[in-house]
Amino acid sequence: MNSEPYIEAKGLIKKFGHKTALRSVDICLQEGDSLALFGPNGAGKSTLIQVLCSLLQPTSGSVRIAGYEARRDREALHQIIGLIGHQTFLYPDLTAYENLKFYGAMYGVARLNDRIPEVLDLVGLSDYRNGVVQNFSRGMQQRLSIGRAIIHDPMIIFLDEPFTGLDQQGSADFMKLILQFRDQGKTVIMASHHLHLGLELCGRAAILKSGRIVYLQDVAHIPHSDFKQIYSQKVGENALHLKVA
């Protein structure tokens, strides 16, 4: 196995004006690892994911992914990552098929005409391929957003509250998909409030508080039943209100 980390973030600091969203965050992951990021609202989970995706530039610190320097090799880096976030990044006036066609072309996907039906089938939207996205429910849009993010078969998948808007069936299907990603050796980083889901889907868990990683552990070493308590201790709040799957 290659000893060089696949994803390495060193001393990440991100400031928005006077507000500091990330305070000296370090992350080190090997290829195929999966990390669940937990933390209260405003802890910096989404900011961290955006910095790792190079959607935001850090105020200081560096990000190196798969040998690419995030700032310098942005295009090459974007070719191997997929992001599923709060926003779907879908064009409301375009159909599901057209959205995937657009993003597929942007990623230079080979045999795109074969790949699009495959992805639509994977996210359960084959029957809605010609539906205009603005007429879709939030859940359907989220499904298509998953399709958009994996159209180019990325090696690294960032998930920022990915279950937003998905119904029970959609969530179950998506969980299977995330486990498939892991089986395929893809690297997954997921920010979530769902403690149970995060522990079930990822190999490592981290807790962020006020822009700092205050806890990082292999899931195998975490007693799941105690994690709520660990979380409460680390963030200093009652975790009972958190979603537990």
Add this chain to the structure above:
Amino acid sequence: MQFAQKLGAIIWKDFISEFRTKEMILSMCLFSFLVLIIFNFAFGLSLKFDRGMIAGILWVAFVFSGLTGLGRSFSMERDRGTLQGLILCPVSPWTIFLAKLIGVFLFTTVMEIITFFIFTILYNTTVLPFLVPLGLIIFLGTLGFTAVGTIFSAISATAKARSVLLSILFFPISVPVIIASVKATGIILSGNALQMVFPWLKILVAFDLIFLLVSYLTFAYILEE
């Protein structure tokens, strides 16, 4: 090849979107029609003899209507939350700029053709003998102000008062291209020799090249912010 494919994909996406909503082209055409009508009623027959003023009216219609389209170029991406999706694609900022510029340029050209047709009827102007030089002036002038507008549209897209900000940024910078376009159009419409237009054409070409170069050098930083 990849560059052309990605450029084409962004333009295709903008065209499909515009074809379905017609938001940009309709507002631009209605605005330019209104400008032509108002000036026609305000100045009446006296305009027939003042070709310089006619050229001014034509460019007021072009520039102000074009500005309504320019404002939407990036703000629509921001409002729909798709700009981040676009930035997340493995594409250079320059490709995004160029695709947006080409899109806006083509929409503006469609508006200008319609405006020009209405203009010739309302102002009883014969343009057939000057079609080629006029076409060249309009091409260079439109390229100049859409290049300026596209870059400032990206800068102002995040602002709350984005249309005010766009106007404040856009007009002072685009004054040379507007003046050169008006002067060159006036000279041609007055039936003067083509050589008289050359100094203005040189300004237009220089302006276009400078702004395309500036956009190439700075757009990555603009998009980053």
